Amino acid sequence: MKIIRGIANLNNQFSQCVLTLGNFDGVHLGHQQLINHLIEQGKKLNLPTVVMLFEPQPLEFFSKQNAPARLTSFKEKVQLIEKLGIDYIIAVPFTQTFANMSAANFIQDWLINQLQAKYIVIGDDFRFGHERKGDITLLQQYTHNNQFAVESMPTFVYNTLRVSSTAVREALFNSDFKLAHCLLGRHYTIQGKVVHGNALARQLGFPTANIHLNRSKPALQGVYLVKVRNCCDDQHYHGIANIGIRPTIQGKKAILEVNLFDFSGDIYGQYLDVTFVRKLRDEKKFDSLTDLQQQIAQDVCTAQQISAKLTN
Template sequence: MQVVRGIPTQADEPAVLTIGNFDGVHRGHQALLKLLTDKAHAMGLPAVVLTFEPHPREYFAPAEAPARLASLREKLLLLQASSVDRVHVCRFDATFAAQPAQGFIDDILVRGLDVRHLFIGDDFCFGARRQGDFAMLQEAGRAHGFGVESMTTLSVEGERVSSSAVRDALAEGDLEHAARLLGRAYSIAGRVVHGDKLGRQLGFPTANVQLKHRRPALSGVFAVSVEGLGAQDVGGVANIGVRPTATDVPRPRLEVHLFDWQQECYGAHLRVHFLHKLRDERKFESLDALKTQIRHDADAARAWLAGNPIRPRPSTPMAAKAERTPRHG
């Protein structure tokens, strides 16, 4: 899959396109991407996604923006796993936000991407002050010779599938509900970095998975499976939060104690699949009390995993690699 930063002035080839943030690539996104790739295959054209970085809500109201379900890297891997051919990552800044809706159509859809068919969600708006809508795209399609389709919202068991619904389920610790909406267990991927070695001092060494500047969508202690250490996932117990007993760090950390794993894994890129919530994070009166609780958590996670064996993962986006191409303006 090609990853292109920005939009070219003039497209090299026509495309079948969809547009969106695709945070989490949930089952609604997956249904839209299936329409995209099927149409692209039928037309003999590449399946192309246009997405934004940062999320528009992060640009307009950073303090009120919701937690991301996936980093940009994770989103790209999930899009590749959905058989997308090319992704354009468009920087959402003041210039882009001020672009008129007609300019978006002329400069991006027509000249920059040479769209021959466009799929959008039923709530898609575009251009300055969100003045562009589905009717405007249909009119543009008739004028420039491209088809436009809107996909209605997908429902699962009567509930509208959305990134907000996934966030709500994760915030409530209902991982089973989140998995139904996502079509898979919720996961976070990152590189293992050095920490303060407190877990090792307590007898439970942890892999510290880098979150960078990300605000996670969930917190607490979980039974997990960890991908990226070999052919088989490794079970473990994870804490994601601010560690109020030990250091009360200002930014959340993701720390995973891997069961029956003795090797160092610094620098490894892991994906942590959150399978079952054990408890909320809380402050203990001492490190000894924390150590006792960690032992209970590890035992509880082992017991849960014993009753819910980790299934082999025949194909995952972890191993996918995106081919990056030069930036455009």
């Protein structure tokens, strides 16, 4: 799979294509259904498959503070889409200039003239163009000249629940990881690179692997029992993770900190997959570092007891 960063870098990498476009945050079962359908059409027409993404996601651009929590970073999203078998991802920088483009101009200039899309499939609720005026009805107006075929995928439903990024966020907010798994088709996992922190956790006796989240707002907050896979050596561990701003030390930016059970070693610079199993408590501000240390010790004890029950 190739990543094309911006339509200006298309450089005739393909002459025609089949296309879908959207945010694809979480790459849940609904997204997977749409992408798999696109791949089937690509095989029928013998054309490359293209997924167009927007970065940042539109709501993050228009109102960063009020945007919904991000389920997947750009890198995670790309990895999940690549596993499905897509040929190209076009990552479009979402700027004010792009936001001002009319839906009609977007269709004519981008989808027809530059991408030469012969088949387009979108979700039934997808909107595009200035003031979100573009939809399936507008796209259908361009099919009479045989410019392209277009299709809208119906909503994917799980047990009467509409599968959506919003539904996944709500499941995670409620710590319903079983439901999140059913909506995603996999466990909810955050992947990230271990970076150097302030070493406070080590001083407290609970060294952590610190992972920057690379997203405006994480979908989880609190302390969790987690399963961890080291992507470099495929070793697996249990541990506890805190995801949040660390109010006891006046933290400002959310970070993921993971304490691995029965592990000692240097994993700086390595990538970890952190899968959330059960929430232990909310993040809170403690009156002293001693109080925080005592709470972490209790968290570790609780998590190890739960982990033992799950593995027996």
